[in-house]
Amino acid sequence: MTTQVMATVVDGELKLDKPLELPNASRVKIVVEIEETAETRRERFRRGVEEMDKLIRERPINSGGLHFKRDELYDRN
Secondary structure, three states, X not given: OXXXXXXXXXXXXXXXXXXXXXXXXXXXXXXXXXOXXXXXXXXXXXXHHHHHHHHHHHOOOOOOOOOOOXXXXXXXX
């Protein structure tokens, strides 16, 4: 059986947000995943954007295609 429950660490112990419906003395396996905050998400996104900017500067893409002027693109004749 697998279930997910949110919890808060208080004085080094996990305090569950809701009780588990398990018999007393049940053995369980716990995997702790720290919930990402909005601030850490923004920081990770900012670093990703900076990395993409760096790659674009280091390895620009040149398609080698034709470059049309505005009047050539919108020629209605």
